Amino acid sequence: MSERTVVAPLERRARGGTLIVGGGFAGGYVARLLGRRGATIVSPENFMLYTPILPEAASGSLEPRHVVVPLRLMCPHAELLLGRGVGLDEKTRTVQVETDATVFSVGYEQLVVALGAVVRxxxxxxxxxxxxxxxxxxxxxxxxxxxxxxxxxxxxxxxxxxxxxxxxxxxxxxxxxxxxxxxxxxxxxxxxxxxxxxxxxxxxxxxxxxxxxxxxxxxxxxxxxxxxxxxxxxxxxxxxxxxxxxxxxxxxxxxxxxxxxxxxxxxxxGVRAHPLLAELGLPLDDRGRVRVDPTLRVEGRESVWALGDCARVPNEATPEHPDPPTCQHALRQARRLARNLQSLRRPYRYRMLGQVATLGRYQGIADVLGLRLRGFPGWFITRSYHLYQLPLFSRKLRVVVDWTVALFFRRDIAELGGLGHPQGLRAQR
Ligand SMILES: Cc1cc2nc3c(=O)[nH]c(=O)nc-3n(C[C@H](O)[C@H](O)[C@H](O)COP(=O)(O)OP(=O)(O)OC[C@H]3O[C@@H](n4cnc5c(N)ncnc54)[C@H](O)[C@@H]3O)c2cc1C
Structure with missing residues (x-):
């Protein structure tokens, strides 16, 4: 492969004027909810990972491919740039994007920072x-x-x-x-x-x-x-x-x-703030997360927004503390932010409806609207909730098929550690 070349900034503009850096739960949903207005997503992967069912991919109850949602299907009106945001120039309203082959700039009118967090x-x-x-x-x-x-x-x-x-x-x-x-x-x-x-x-x-x-x-x-x-x-x-x-x-x-x-x-x-945040010149809290106002706009900025695990998000419904880093909060923040980008800006407000978790096959816990369930009912509610939240009918169907197959057949125990690491022709000798 050729060495990476740095290209002079090209006239690349974000679709619909909105550039979203990070295509995870928060960024993916903002792009999806912007619908036909369109947006450009910068993401190192071309899918959104639905983390709550990731443990089931580890145990083989679900096919690994079924716990991710391809961004091009999830957000059909968005443009996807496969790469990483590496810098921000607020004066020229551009973000520097690094791909495997090059570095280029993308112009924006509105920037959404949704970088998530990294392992602490x-x-x-x-x-x-x-x-x-x-x-x-x-x-x-x-x-x-x-x-x-x-x-x-x-x-x-x-x-x-x-x-x-x-x-x-x-x-x-x-x-x-x-x-x-x-x-x-x-x-x-x-x-x-x-x-x-x-x-x-x-x-x-x-x-x-x-x-x-x-x-x-x-x-x-x-x-x-x-x-x-x-x-x-x-x-x-x-x-x-x-x-x-x-x-x-x-x-x-x-x-x-x-x-x-x-x-x-x-x-x-646990997780900690994404290290790139410290280089963007945006206001940060003591834990390195971007500070945003109640409308999710970055404090002191006109056209930069942040949400999800990378932001300290104040919630009108819980004024005593900012939002915790969870999917359900990222999703509600994305809904508010997508609306605020399009129309009248309103403060974000979300009261948590409950929490769910599975504890392996047929065992789970759920606390939904004050109703506390455990054992099989807790497991069933947890699965139903995730199925409801998972975007795309085709994804839901694949997951249901996997779960159904797992009820009737024994687990697959093939060890595929070599997958994705072909030996190459030299090793064939
Ligand atoms: C194993 C696991 C289980 C979980 N289970 C639950 C659960 O059951 N319920 C719950 O509510 N929450 C759960 N969470 C937490 C939940 O996943 C996060 O709160 C949620 O994903 C936050 O969304 P986000 O978009 O802020 O971050 P992420 O979903 O992490 O997305 C950030 C995105 O930014 C991308 N990115 C990183 N660097 C760059 C860059 N330089 N440029 C461009 N893009 C970049 C990443 O690749 C990623 O796609 C779980 C998390 C984990 C790890």
Whole structure:
């Protein structure tokens, strides 16, 4: 491939005058809701990831391709530029975009910053080298393949003591992502072990670690207790008020002194502001998020807006605190912002209707309009809610088909870690 060339700014203008940087939940929905007015989206991927069902892609209940929605289908009137926003010049009203081959400028009349957040890591010895995140589709696919490879490695070991680290899985961070991912993957392992007769009697060790005094701090205490109880009944070792001290290729050390031999450390301990925000010259809060006024316009700016995880969004319905980083808030912010871009500017206001989470097959928790459900009803409500929210009828149908197939057939346990990494012709010798 040719070296990347820097091209003098071209006369590229955003469609309909609106440029959206970031095609995730917030940016994707703004573009969709702008409809025929059109917009230009800059995004490194050509799809929006529907994160709440990402754990099911990791466990194989859903085809990975079905948890993403192609932006060109979701926003048929928008133009997509596959690349990354790398700079902003407010004087000339242009954003610099970097693609695999070039860097160019795109002019805008209205700019929407929807960069999301990035995984928050800490300077813990070995974390960067040995931990895996759980935020992207690639992370989910990697984790699934890694777990299946660990089962193969355990099966190949004759010495039970040497097999144990392969059957030990440590998750750090007990928010939605960590709890749902652990629950789904432990279901995958339980089902897969039917095909590994030698491993049936071997102990699996699932460990959930969090610095906070309880898991799922976002949800009502009673449901949080239920979730913890469910995980414990399945044999999960929950260690709250505990942190990760170090990790290496052989295992982890925790702040309570435990040394756990393992080859799997999943890090889901929160997110932090996107690093590009610090370079854009926009007003930021103490956590590095863009400050916006109640209409979602960036403070002190006429034509720059921000929303989603990258912004500190004040909510008229909850004046005591800004919005938390969730899909349901990003979606409601997108609705308000799309309207504010087109007509009279009104303040954003959204009262949360509830919270839902799955805990593996047939188990879930839901707190909807004050009604608290757990077990199968909680699981059913959670799935129904996500199905309703998922954009595009074709996507909903694919997901329903996957879920239906999963009811009647055993899980697929093929390990496809080599996918996307062809050996090349030289390796054929
Ligand atoms: C595993 C997981 C499970 C979750 N489960 C739930 C749940 O059950 N319920 C819930 O409400 N919330 C959940 N969340 C949180 C939810 O996903 C986020 O709050 C939501 O995605 C925020 O939307 P966003 O558009 O701000 O960010 P994102 O959806 O992350 O989108 C940001 C986009 O910006 C793009 N981008 C990054 N850098 C650049 C750049 N330089 N230029 C252009 N584009 C760029 C990214 O590729 C991405 O597409 C979960 C999150 C994770 C990771």
């Amino acid at each position: 890591t800490l300077p813990i010895p070995g974390l960067a080298e040995h931990g895996v995140g759980f935020k992207t589709l690639a992370d989910a696919i990697h984790l699934r393949n890694h777990v299946l490879r660990e089962l193969e490695a355990a099966d190949a070991e004759l010495d039970p003591a040497r097999a144990e680290p392969h059957l030990t899985f440590v998750f750090v961070g007990a928010g939605y992502a960590g709890v749902e991912a652990l629950a789904e993957l432990s279901d995958l392992v339980r089902d897969a072990l039917r095909h590994y007769p030698r491993l049936r009697d071997r102990r699996q060790h699932w460990v959930l670690v969090d610095a906070a005094p309880k898991i799922l701090p976002e949800i009502p205490t009673r449901l949080g207790h239920y979730a913890a109880q469910q995980l414990v009944e399945r044999g999960t070792d929950i260690r709250v008020s505990t942190t990760l001290t170090s990790v290496d290729a052989e295992g982890v050390v925790l702040s309570d002194g435990a040394q756990i031999p393992t080859h799997t450390l999943v890090w889901t301990a």
